[in-house]
Amino acid sequence: MSENRVLVPFKENGHAHQRCMESALTVAEQTCRARGVRLTNIRRRVLELVWRSHEPVKAYDILARLQDEHSGSAPPTVYRALDFLQTEGMVHKIESLNAYVGCGDPNHMHIGQFLICRDCGAVAEMDDDDVRILLAEKAGNLGFQIDREVIEIKGLCAVCATEKR
Amino acid sequence: MSENRVLVPFKENGHAHQRCMESALTVAEQTCRARGVRLTNIRRRVLELVWRSHEPVKAYDILARLQDEHSGSAPPTVYRALDFLQTEGMVHKIESLNAYVGCGDPNHMHIGQFLICRDCGAVAEMDDDDVRILLAEKAGNLGFQIDREVIEIKGLCAVCATEKR
DNA sequence: AATGATATGTTATAATGTAACAATTTACAG
DNA sequence: CTGTAAATTGTTACATTATAACATATCATT
Numbered sequence: 001m002s003e004n005r006v007l008v009p010f011k012e013n014g015h016a017h018q019r020c021m022e023s024a025l026t027v028a029e030q031t032c033r034a035r036g037v038r039l040t041n042i043r044r045r046v047l048e049l050v051w052r053s054h055e056p057v058k059a060y061d062i063l064a065r066l067q068d069e070h071s072g073s074a075p076p077t078v079y080r081a082l083d084f085l086q087t088e089g090m091v092h093k094i095e096s097l098n099a100y101v102g103c104g105d106p107n108h109m110h111i112g113q114f115l116i117c118r119d120c121g122a123v124a125e126m127d128d129d130d131v132r133i134l135l136a137e138k139a140g141n142l143g144f145q146i147d148r149e150v151i152e153i154k155g156l157c158a159v160c161a162t163e164k165r
Numbered sequence: 166m167s168e169n170r171v172l173v174p175f176k177e178n179g180h181a182h183q184r185c186m187e188s189a190l191t192v193a194e195q196t197c198r199a200r201g202v203r204l205t206n207i208r209r210r211v212l213e214l215v216w217r218s219h220e221p222v223k224a225y226d227i228l229a230r231l232q233d234e235h236s237g238s239a240p241p242t243v244y245r246a247l248d249f250l251q252t253e254g255m256v257h258k259i260e261s262l263n264a265y266v267g268c269g270d271p272n273h274m275h276i277g278q279f280l281i282c283r284d285c286g287a288v289a290e291m292d293d294d295d296v297r298i299l300l301a302e303k304a305g306n307l308g309f310q311i312d313r314e315v316i317e318i319k320g321l322c323a324v325c326a327t328e329k330r
Numbered sequence: 331a332a333t334g335a336t337a338t339g340t341t342a343t344a345a346t347g348t349a350a351c352a353a354t355t356t357a358c359a360g
Numbered sequence: 361c362t363g364t365a366a367a368t369t370g371t372t373a374c375a376t377t378a379t380a381a382c383a384t385a386t387c388a389t390t
Contacts, residue, residue, distance in 0.1 A: 203387085
């Protein structure tokens, strides 16, 4: 079994989220600079708000916070920033929740596989080649060529499973 | 390779959709009778409209057709019927499209894996145990117990790939 | 026919997302 | 440093998707 890459883990004991978030922001800044694209104030702020927790964040929740800070914010403000961040691989949309999560690895372009806890709402991101390979093979049996996968798995994370006992 | 079950195939040569749809309706009626739930006129009609093609159908498109036939139809009419049909396993929602497709196998409760052609828009449904097992294993490595999977794969189907040449 | 459960009708509104065009800011060529 | 084009943001309006809440009707059973 080759890969079990975990890009964004579930919150473990002693998870220092402040640091986790700062690191994501730093990587984002470096990546944008390297690519010659602009992480403007709005985009940066939206990325921060997405990273406030490991739960998926809704566009209109982001908007509400932006409006607290700057009344000129409107839906397009948020959706444009989210579009940019998704294009640059810094944010993923969770389609089944209409919500957005920060990506742990913007440098390596990919679309991950998400594990979503039904209890705490946290999301972990995997990027597993075995899964990708198997799906490509199964789809290939039907003559189907894969462009892009949406894989969103609902269930119970280890922390919540423990607490249930 | 144990399973490569295809519940709803892509439209192949000579696909007689009229028959395909009638068969789905018949199965639905039998299933409902067996379960003691009611496939009312509205629900039956919504199921027919979902099965009009192999492309995912939008709730408000269904609504528009219902309103042609009966002016008393409103969003809840459609969403209630869709809820019922999803609960009974006769319809699946494609989360990434906000649209609905008929299920080829309502008797065996499951949530399939969908292949969505970017060209013709058609959707095929697989229900593959190998995929399910691998995902369960990978998630299990993180201590995650799976309840439900959303797997929606975008790409090019065999028919459209052939036509491209 | 009376009753309770299920289903539908109806109105209103919430939640999510985009179009279109104006104003501003930025990068950078001259 | 200034003019200009490109990129970004502001602004208004609207489109799309979905649900809440309560009234009415229909169904299954006594």
